[in-house]
Amino acid sequence: MKALQFSATGDLAALSFVEVDKPLPAAGEVLVQVKAAGLNPSDVKNVLGRFPYTTLPRIPGRDFAGVVVEGPQQLVGQAVWGTGRDLGFFANGSHAQYLTVSAKGVAHKPTHLSFAQAASLGVPYTTAWDALERSGVGKGTRLLVIGANGAVGSAALALAKIRGAQVLAAVRKADQVEALQAQGFDAIALGQPDALGGQVNAVFKGGADVIFDTTGFWLPAAVAGLAPFGRIAIIAAPVDGHVQLPALALYRKGGSVVGINSLLYNCEQCAVMLEQFGRFFDEGSLPLPTGLREVALADGVQCYEEVNKGSADKVIFLP
Numbered sequence: 219m220k221a222l223q224f225s226a227t228g229d230l231a232a233l234s235f236v237e238v239d240k241p242l243p244a245a246g247e248v249l250v251q252v253k254a255a256g257l258n259p260s261d262v263k264n265v266l267g268r269f270p271y272t273t274l275p276r277i278p279g280r281d282f283a284g285v286v287v288e289g290p291q292q293l294v295g296q297a298v299w300g301t302g303r304d305l306g307f308f309a310n311g312s313h314a315q316y317l318t319v320s321a322k323g324v325a326h327k328p329t330h331l332s333f334a335q336a337a338s339l340g341v342p343y344t345t346a347w348d349a350l351e352r353s354g355v356g357k358g359t360r361l362l363v364i365g366a367n368g369a370v371g372s373a374a375l376a377l378a379k380i381r382g383a384q385v386l387a388a389v390r391k392a393d394q395v396e397a398l399q400a401q402g403f404d405a406i407a408l409g410q411p412d413a414l415g416g417q418v419n420a421v422f423k424g425g426a427d428v429i430f431d432t433t434g435f436w437l438p439a440a441v442a443g444l445a446p447f448g449r450i451a452i453i454a455a456p457v458d459g460h461v462q463l464p465a466l467a468l469y470r471k472g473g474s475v476v477g478i479n480s481l482l483y484n485c486e487q488c489a490v491m492l493e494q495f496g497r498f499f500d501e502g503s504l505p506l507p508t509g510l511r512e513v514a515l516a517d518g519v520q521c522y523e524e525v526n527k528g529s530a531d532k533v534i535f536l537p
Contacts, residue, residue, distance in 0.1 A: 219315040220236070220238075220515060221236060221237075221310075222234070222236075222277060222278060222279070222515065222522075223236050223275055224274070224275065224276060225274055227264075227265060227267030227272065227274070228266060230265055230266065230519070230522050232265060233278075233518075235515070235516055240315075240316055241316055241317065241318045243289055244318070247320055247321060248293055248298075248321045248324060249289060249316055250287070250298060250316065250319065251284050252312055252317060252537045253283055253284040253337075253537070254282070254284070254337035254537075255282045255283075255314075255337050256279075256281035256339075257279070257532075257534070258280060260280065260341065261278045261306060264306055264307065265278060269307060271308070272306075272307045276310060276311070277310035277311050277314050277317075279305060279311035279312035279313035280303075280312065280341055281312060281337050281339070281340030282301070282305075282312035282337055283334075283336035284298065284333065285297055289321050293324070296324075297326070297333070298325060298326060299336040299340065299492060300319060300325060300489055301340030301341055301344060301480075301485070301492070302323060302486070302487070302488040302489075303480070305317070313515065314515075315515075320486055322485075322489060323484070323485030323486045323488070323489050324489055325489040325490075325496060326493070326496070327496075328499040328500045329500055330499050330500045330502075330506065331499050334536070335510065339507065340488070341480055342369035343377070343491075343495065344491045345370050345453060346377055347377055347491050348483070349476070349478045352451070353428045353430065353449040353476045355378055356381055358382065358383070359383040359384065359427045360426045360427045360428070361374075361378050361384065362387075362418055362428070362440075362443065363385065363386070363387050363432065364408070364432060364433055364440070365432035365433040366398060366405070367397075367398070369532065371432045374432070375398075376505055380498055384422070385403055386403075386405070387406070389407065389408065390407065390408050395407050406421070411438070411439035414439040414440065415441075415442025418442075419443065422443075422445070424445050424446075425446075426443055426444060426445055426448060427449070428449050428450075428451065429444060429448065429449075429450045430451045431452050431453075431454075432454065434452065434456060435456065437452055438461055438462055438463055438464055441463075441467045441471070444468075446471050446472055447473070448471065448474075449474050449476050450473065450474070450476065452476070453479070463475075510533075511531045512536055513534065513535055513536065514535070515535045515536065515537045518535055
């Protein structure tokens, strides 16, 4: 079969489009014919060596949608989607024509999603779902999402709306504010960090119950916008991994910080999440993805390079 594969890390030049053996499913596994596979920034970082536990040689790629062609009879022929920490790190991933995964590591693909749309959602939606779950977002929760225009931020807005939360989106640019307002969300433009607390309190009197920072840069400033016993969820950090946290203000509010890391969840755990929120797409309460860039897998190496240079395109490989 055809696949993207790397045998060394540290340079995208190590990634090649190659011919490899078609995998054979072990007991308890399924063989999935990949119809579409998403490209995430973490896939690029993997080839660049940011994850020292990755074993080589390795086919990268975490998110996929496809059809089960071998495995338990009740799954053969089923359209499925999946994601998880195993793929691309400890086991061969989705940037190939076929992949093997635990039979419990696939979820039924929502019928309203195309294969390409389903393949675009795994990492961002499971990350957002985990953030909302673990920070206690429910009906009436006052939630601020920082970086609401990104993939994870957009997912958090949509999922929080379903949960009945009061949502405030924070973005950098005026046109992004207008776009979010057109979608029915309250939105603010981020300015200086020391102004964030006032901006939040102007909308949520007394502060936000939960602040989800998807950017990695607003944790210290977010404390001022936090309500008593509030939670700040984070999925990123500055390059050096360190911030100056106003601990006095945080503990006086009874606040807490919740770290969100999608690589803590294997395919089976992610499949549970996908089943939980996947039904909302078929019910029409979650928006269908748009603006996807569908690319032949043979052209995948160039896409890795573009993402590494900062491209915001949501690339979907079509094996």
